[in-house]
Amino acid sequence: MHGMSPTIKVEELRKAYGELRAVDGVSFDVQPGEFFGILGPNGAGKTTTLEMMEGLRKPDSGSVTLFGESPWPRNPRLLPRIGVQLQASAFFERLTAREQIRTFASLYGVSARKADEWLAVVGLEDMAGKRNEDLSGGQQQRLSIACALAHGPDLVFLDEPTSGLDPQARRNLWDVLRDISAQGRTVVLTTHYLDEAESLCDRVAIMDHGRILESGPPATLVRDLDAPTRISVETGTITAEAARGLADGLEVSDDGVSLTIATRTPAPVLSALAERDALRGLSVRGATLEDVFLHLTGREYRA
Amino acid sequence: MTSFVSLSSAMARGFFRDRTALFFTILFPLMFLVLFGGLFKDAGASKTDILQIGAVPVVDQLPAEAAAGLDQVLAVTRTSDRAAALEEVRKGDKAAAIEQVGGELIVHYSAADAVKAATVRGIVESLVQQANLAAAGVTTPAVTLRTQPVEDQSLKAIQYMTPGLLGWAIATGATFGAALTLVTWRQKKILRRLRLSPVPLASVIGARVAVSIAIAGAQCAMFIGVALLPYFGLQLSDQWWAFIPVMIAGTLAFLSIGLVAGAASKTPEAASAIANLITLPMAFLSGAFFPLDGAPKWLQQLSEFFPLKHLVSSMQDVMVRGESFAVTLPDIGLLLGFTVVLAGIAAFLFRWDDA
Structure with missing residues (x-):
């Protein structure tokens, strides 16, 4: 990373709406080719931060540079290099999927043929003749992403691309997003889904109340938390008392459905359980970003 | 240029696929023509x-x-x-x-x-x-x-009504078209999306102008086509084609009214209400529906302030009263001047985004 200039540089960004400090001193860099996630509950200031990065809003103070240039005011040199998928999918009314993407592509001087290829990339070639009003939520999101990418931008902003989608549609979209990143583009994503950030992002910034609480690769954040591993089996498989005797320093709880053992050394506990043939309904869960959030804010994560 | 063409075509497709918009811009005014043209077919003749x-x-x-x-x-x-x-x-x-x-x-x-x-x-x-x-x-x-017979007084109803109702149709079509496009595009974040693309604002507005003029052209073709049917019996003057520049200037004037209405409102409902408030009374007070010859003097003077009055009277002059192209020039000038002023106000009020 040293010596390489960052694709995005955000310094001490602030934006207030009246009394509400929506973004309150945010700084971070995004390196070329990185998949960067801004994570946080609704109202954390993610979208406002993103909109200032895109040049849609003027920061009260602080600065944003993309490829070394300021996106505000509307900067025509930057616009062809960035692709934006908005939170609400912005489509022309009563146009088919093919007409939508061709219209957007032509705004960047991209040919209709090239635009059609993008429909195939997001798996919508069968829906090309359908109007956007007739597409499902997941299909609209994919079309919206295709429209954002049709001109081959180096930097892509995605604002909550999977919100409102069913789990299957979300997974499908993740595959599309991984491909985009694998093509070498820099991607910035906001999401309130912790699993999404964990699964997709090289690096995340966890935001709450307009500030970044912590940032780094999801695995590092989780590892640094040094949280115990939770081993659960079905209640009745083993008594709480017996469980406590499996090893030293175990925390055992039983909610009547499963018995959970919290430990920092899961291996001996698991083998002891196996010896007793007490593995019915076994699940092993390490710490997640959810635990990181809990640790940082002292409260449960609620999207 | 390509962005202008593709935006125009996106806008035109959106319009022609919108049955409600089609009905209110083309069929609804045409129904008035058919209704009144039939009702007053024999009235208005000076016999x-x-x-x-x-x-x-x-x-x-x-x-x-x-x-x-x-x-x-x-x-x-x-x-x-x-x-x-x-x-x-x-x-x-x-x-x-x-x-x-x-x-x-x-x-x-x-x-x-x-x-x-x-x-x-x-x-x-x-x-x-x-x-x-x-x-x-x-x-x-x-x-x-x-x-x-003096031409003015011998104007049969259809002769009077075709340019009058056509003027009203052009006015509503252009006003609503501009106002609703602006508001729905803002509300549906299309404007925001366009702002994030390298398209110049001039292309966006140019596309709306082109589509509105095309729609006005379609309205004229339908109106004149229907009125020329033997049943209605419209008689066009020699220089009837001189209405075309008037039509374009009128479209621009009402587009600019629509842009102001759209820039000033946040929802399509508000935009429609403002557009209605402007175009409907104006239609009555500008001689689009009935002649103002018998109206009180103050009303006749007031009507001079309305762009619709200039649009309608100029179209009547060249389409049915046998006047020459030159007669329309002052009205065209007024309509264009009106456009410049209102477009300036619209530009001042314009917002890409809601917030």
Whole structure:
């Protein structure tokens, strides 16, 4: 990373709406080719931060540079290099999927043929003749992403691309997003889904109340938390008392459905359980970003 | 340029696939034309209806040329039922009944409509004089009378209504088109999306202008096409095509009104309400629906401030009153000036985004 200039540089960004400090001193860099996630509950200031990065809003103070240039005011040199998928999918009314993407592509001087290829990339070639009003939520999101990418931008902003989608549609979209990143583009994503950030992002910034609480690769954040591993089996498989005797320093709880053992050394506990043939309904869960959030804010994560 | 073309085509497709918009911009005004064109088909003609009871040699024996002249001003219905004829005059269905008893020509008229009665008396008197002159052997009278209707007053309803309703249709089409595009594009974040693309604002507005002019052109084609049907019988003047520049200037003027309405409102409902508030009263006060000739003077003066008045009167001038292209130039200038001022206000109020 040293010596390489960052694709995005955000310094001490602030934006207030009246009394509400929506973004309150945010700084971070995004390196070329990185998949960067801004994570946080609704109202954390993610979208406002993103909109200032895109040049849609003027920061009260602080600065944003993309490829070394300021996106505000509307900067025509930057616009062809960035692709934006908005939170609400912005489509022309009563146009088919093919007409939508061709219209957007032509705004960047991209040919209709090239635009059609993008429909195939997001798996919508069968829906090309359908109007956007007739597409499902997941299909609209994919079309919206295709429209954002049709001109081959180096930097892509995605604002909550999977919100409102069913789990299957979300997974499908993740595959599309991984491909985009694998093509070498820099991607910035906001999401309130912790699993999404964990699964997709090289690096995340966890935001709450307009500030970044912590940032780094999801695995590092989780590892640094040094949280115990939770081993659960079905209640009745083993008594709480017996469980406590499996090893030293175990925390055992039983909610009547499963018995959970919290430990920092899961291996001996698991083998002891196996010896007793007490593995019915076994699940092993390490710490997640959810635990990181809990640790940082002292409260449960609620999207 | 490509962005202008693709935005225009996206906008045009969106419009032509919107049945409600199509109905209100094209079919709805056309329904007015068909309805009123049919209702007032025979009204507005300056002919006066009279009855002729039995034989009236003074009229019956008119030379062909004079008879044709008479036809222009009087519609004569022959009847033999004297009592029924007089009753019709009394009820006001006919302006007068004439009969000849020997050397006496009698005009029965109702005092209720003094103007028409006077018209008929005047015409019949001239007939009597002509007959007397002929009887006295004067075959080439020193002075002859030729009645020539003044174009304005002889405008049949369809002649008046086609440009009037067309002007109103263009005005509503352009105002609503611009206002609703601006608001829905802002609300649906299309403007925001466009702002994030390298498209110049001029292309976005240019596309709206092009689509509105195309829609106005379609409205004109439909209106004139329907009005020209023999049933309605529109008669176009020689330089009727000179309405095209007027139409374009009018479209621009109402586009700019629509842009102001759209820039000032946050929801399509508000934009429609403002557009209605502007175009509907203006249609009544600008002579689009009915002539202002009989309206109070203050109203006639007020109407001069409305762009629709200039659009409609200029279109009437060249389409049906036989005026030349040059007559429309002051109105075109006014409409364009109006456009510049309102477009400036719209640009001042313009926002890419809601927040």
